[in-house]
Amino acid sequence: MKRLLPGWKKAVRLALVVSVLFGLYALTLARHDERARIREQPVTLTPGCADKLARYGLEAGPRYISPYVLARTEQANTRQGYSDEDVRAIQRGCNIIDDLQGQLAADPARERWNATRFVRGTHSSCDHCHQGIGDKQTAAGVPQTGSLSLAASWVMADMYDQFTGILLPYELRQMQCYINSSNGYKPNVADDLIRDVTAYSRFLAAALDLRFGNRYAEQGIDEVTASQTAKRGDDYVRGAALFKERCARCHGPQGLGTVVDGKVLFPAVAGPNAFNLQSRNNFSFVSTILPGFICRNMPPGEEGTLSNQDCRDIGFYVSNLPRPAGDKQGPLAALWQQLMMRVMPPLIHTVETWQRPGEPAGSGT
Amino acid sequence: MNVKAAVFSWVPPRVGALGNELLIGLTLAIVVLPQAIAFSTTLAGLPSYVGLYCAIWGVLFTALLNPSRVFHGGPNSTLSAVVGVTLLPVAPQFGPDYIGYALTLFLLAGLIQLVFLAVQPLGRVLDFVSEPVANGMICGIGLYMIFKSFPAFAGLPINTQVEWRLWIAWQSFLAVLEIGNMHAIHIGLITLLVTVVTRQFDRFRNWAILLGIVAGTLYSEFLNARLGLGETLIEQTANVSTGFVYPSVPLFAQEAMPDIISIIPGAVTLALLGLFQTVAAMRRMNRRSGQFVDARHGIFADALSNCVLPFISALPTCASFNRMSLMHAMNTGSRLAAVSSALFLLALVSFFGDFIAIIPVPAMAAIIMVVGANMIDWSDIRAHFQHRPEAIVFSASFLSVHLFGLFGAVICGSLLALAYAKWEKAHPNVSLERNVLRIRGNIYYGSLPVIESLYHRANSDARFDELVVDFSAVHHIDPEGIRWLAEVGKNHKVRFADRRSGQDRRAAAGEAPADRKRKDRRRRRTL
Numbered sequence: 097m098k099r100l101l102p103g104w105k106k107a108v109r110l111a112l113v114v115s116v117l118f119g120l121y122a123l124t125l126a127r128h129d130e131r132a133r134i135r136e137q138p139v140t141l142t143p144g145c146a147d148k149l150a151r152y153g154l155e156a157g158p159r160y161i162s163p164y165v166l167a168r169t170e171q172a173n174t175r176q177g178y179s180d181e182d183v184r185a186i187q188r189g190c191n192i193i194d195d196l197q198g199q200l201a202a203d204p205a206r207e208r209w210n211a212t213r214f215v216r217g218t219h220s221s222c223d224h225c226h227q228g229i230g231d232k233q234t235a236a237g238v239p240q241t242g243s244l245s246l247a248a249s250w251v252m253a254d255m256y257d258q259f260t261g262i263l264l265p266y267e268l269r270q271m272q273c274y275i276n277s278s279n280g281y282k283p284n285v286a287d288d289l290i291r292d293v294t295a296y297s298r299f300l301a302a303a304l305d306l307r308f309g310n311r312y313a314e315q316g317i318d319e320v321t322a323s324q325t326a327k328r329g330d331d332y333v334r335g336a337a338l339f340k341e342r343c344a345r346c347h348g349p350q351g352l353g354t355v356v357d358g359k360v361l362f363p364a365v366a367g368p369n370a371f372n373l374q375s376r377n378n379f380s381f382v383s384t385i386l387p388g389f390i391c392r393n394m395p396p397g398e399e400g401t402l403s404n405q406d407c408r409d410i411g412f413y414v415s416n417l418p419r420p421a422g423d424k425q426g427p428l429a430a431l432w433q434q435l436m437m438r439v440m441p442p443l444i445h446t447v448e449t450w451q452r453p454g455e456p457a458g459s460g461t
Numbered sequence: 462m463n464v465k466a467a468v469f470s471w472v473p474p475r476v477g478a479l480g481n482e483l484l485i486g487l488t489l490a491i492v493v494l495p496q497a498i499a500f501s502t503t504l505a506g507l508p509s510y511v512g513l514y515c516a517i518w519g520v521l522f523t524a525l526l527n528p529s530r531v532f533h534g535g536p537n538s539t540l541s542a543v544v545g546v547t548l549l550p551v552a553p554q555f556g557p558d559y560i561g562y563a564l565t566l567f568l569l570a571g572l573i574q575l576v577f578l579a580v581q582p583l584g585r586v587l588d589f590v591s592e593p594v595a596n597g598m599i600c601g602i603g604l605y606m607i608f609k610s611f612p613a614f615a616g617l618p619i620n621t622q623v624e625w626r627l628w629i630a631w632q633s634f635l636a637v638l639e640i641g642n643m644h645a646i647h648i649g650l651i652t653l654l655v656t657v658v659t660r661q662f663d664r665f666r667n668w669a670i671l672l673g674i675v676a677g678t679l680y681s682e683f684l685n686a687r688l689g690l691g692e693t694l695i696e697q698t699a700n701v702s703t704g705f706v707y708p709s710v711p712l713f714a715q716e717a718m719p720d721i722i723s724i725i726p727g728a729v730t731l732a733l734l735g736l737f738q739t740v741a742a743m744r745r746m747n748r749r750s751g752q753f754v755d756a757r758h759g760i761f762a763d764a765l766s767n768c769v770l771p772f773i774s775a776l777p778t779c780a781s782f783n784r785m786s787l788m789h790a791m792n793t794g795s796r797l798a799a800v801s802s803a804l805f806l807l808a809l810v811s812f813f814g815d816f817i818a819i820i821p822v823p824a825m826a827a828i829i830m831v832v833g834a835n836m837i838d839w840s841d842i843r844a845h846f847q848h849r850p851e852a853i854v855f856s857a858s859f860l861s862v863h864l865f866g867l868f869g870a871v872i873c874g875s876l877l878a879l880a881y882a883k884w885e886k887a888h889p890n891v892s893l894e895r896n897v898l899r900i901r902g903n904i905y906y907g908s909l910p911v912i913e914s915l916y917h918r919a920n921s922d923a924r925f926d927e928l929v930v931d932f933s934a935v936h937h938i939d940p941e942g943i944r945w946l947a948e949v950g951k952n953h954k955v956r957f958a959d960r961r962s963g964q965d966r967r968a969a970a971g972e973a974p975a976d977r978k979r980k981d982r983r984r985r986r987t988l
Contacts, residue, residue: 110661114654120638121650127638213632281628284636285618424550427864 142200145190152303156180165305189296193230196221209289215280217369219360242318247300276375279420319384325405335413350441351417366417374422379415386411485791486801495674497536499825504541506554512536517807519778524799526762529754531746531788534778547727551720561712564771568711569728571767578764593845593855594874601862603836613826614649615641644693645823652677652827677824696822707774726868735779742780850881896925901934904942931958
């Protein structure tokens, strides 16, 4: 009996390992099935996407002729059409760009491929930077210069990264957005989240008739360098004043954003829901991108009213508000930034209300 | 250390044992082959030939330079994992830049090992990486290897994000469940099951990995024949036959300098972990085999080999516990076994390269999982958890692998181990029985506060006229302790009891040089 015992133990251990493996295998089968089912379900479009995709005439068929190109050039540009599966992928991609957090979705996790898993904070959506659902156009219906167009980005598909010099395919370039602009994590390159956004970007390129390898004005951002200003240097104090005057009414006095009924009306530009320190939006990291974005797109409805110097000053001020640390800055920097994000807003709020007790409290969230 | 004598001291195999040595060599070659490919491709992110050349030339060099007859160098799972972790942020894996940086990393590690060989006190530093620290790291790395192989197991691209490792591991696991390639998962599962099941039988234990890979490869070939590679999308190990040597030059371009500087901590970790494993493996084998070989011979062989290997496209080498146990179990009598294993492997790679090239990557990932799980040794862990400070040091270095990276784990674990040793020394076992104050441990500046408080309590006890201070079991007294004892000696109530010697040695020796000599010895001991 004693001699049998070690053998038994071994057998039980082996059985345990094997059953765990088979359990995981069964779970894998179930999750794969669920994924496949979601891919086949019809997609509920957000209002913005329904409008945009209808305008670009997306439907399944053997050929695709872009109504946009037809209207502008009066020439039918015939391309290979889309299958039902392609159409659903493009629709889901559009939904992801328009509403990454799934605020308009009935079941956010299922309809957005668990996108919030890869994003920290509750504000960020692709559409905040890639405005116009990745395809911002002027009133005349022309793609806006330097508007971070996804279509123009797709046709630069395998581009050398401007900052690291690494050859980055389009799928990998999306990672930057998740890690730093959304202060989150990388999805796997093969994840449906990435594939659907890629499908949508490809469709946009086809709809706008953008050609591979060409450089278009709407690609990237219209950067504002120091040499494009009066060369007074970037002024933090002036930036603070301008921010109070022009930006604070939407983004809040401390840049923490505006949320009404759980819906993000204006995203945070500081604090835990904002881009992190290593994002290229951060003025201290790359000083030309955030001013460029502000000059082109802000404030909504009054675009172009800020001078280059104003944009740089505001960018300088905004980037110095407390925000999360970047993913490569290590645990100590992360801890310090967490502390700043927790302590500074209430402190500033207290000091400001204490200095002017008569005025209504302007600071805080 | 007489290097020349050691290197050329060959124990000729016993008459009739030559066959046995060659058999051991062949066994080792077959055992090391899948490990070499798996470690280099799945862990280090390097082409398979880099691991194979390490298993050929690394083994050969260390066998020629190290007089131990039970020594097998070659690719090592921990070192390969360190390579992957260190270079992940520097360049994309498998690319020419990555390979260049990797060779630079290996050369730096080799040079650091040479420094450890040349500066003796540094070599002694290795002894201060205590067992719980090393085991905690090895367990942490084992777990890391399992996590790391999730994507390859399911035929997915590897997530190259550097920070938040545990989160990445969890995400990779979910990715396997949700979007993994089912064909790849099947191949991986078959390999895993065959390996795990055959390992249970003592006769097949050493062949389990090979059998697992054969099973996985056969199934992959079956799938390819039925569905075609375009349908299954199974990644395979690339062509491995590139000749006897593949000369290479580490990358030292000026524009690469910032990155090279950033990988120096990784190089230090690589060097230390390699040396530590070699020294620990040699000590263990000394105990088992009865042949005593100074561990410095191992450091010498490793350091020298690792300075040469980067120039012939090979991973750094260090001792392998499992292969050395296999050698010992098969009664190796001379270094011929290790030498012949290198030559057998060279022949295998040269003649059967085409068969090695079809091994599917998911099968390799499954093997890495088994190897990683084996690195988590429950008997070691249980031993550490019987002693609370050891358990803390072990857990801290285990966790810090996942939180701060490998270099952080070395620093964190060593600091904790040192802190623990200091804490132990600072809390000598002091007991007061009636009027006898017994001190065991050290009397030094750190422990004096503890001793003094008890001494004062005893001294102020009015019941006794005499207080005996017994320091027979004290093994170290520092100058401050001596001064305290001198002060205590002035108290007429106190009598000393030191049973070690009846005389005051200082009074007998009397001269200054003797004193200095003793001090020197003490300093050396603390080093």
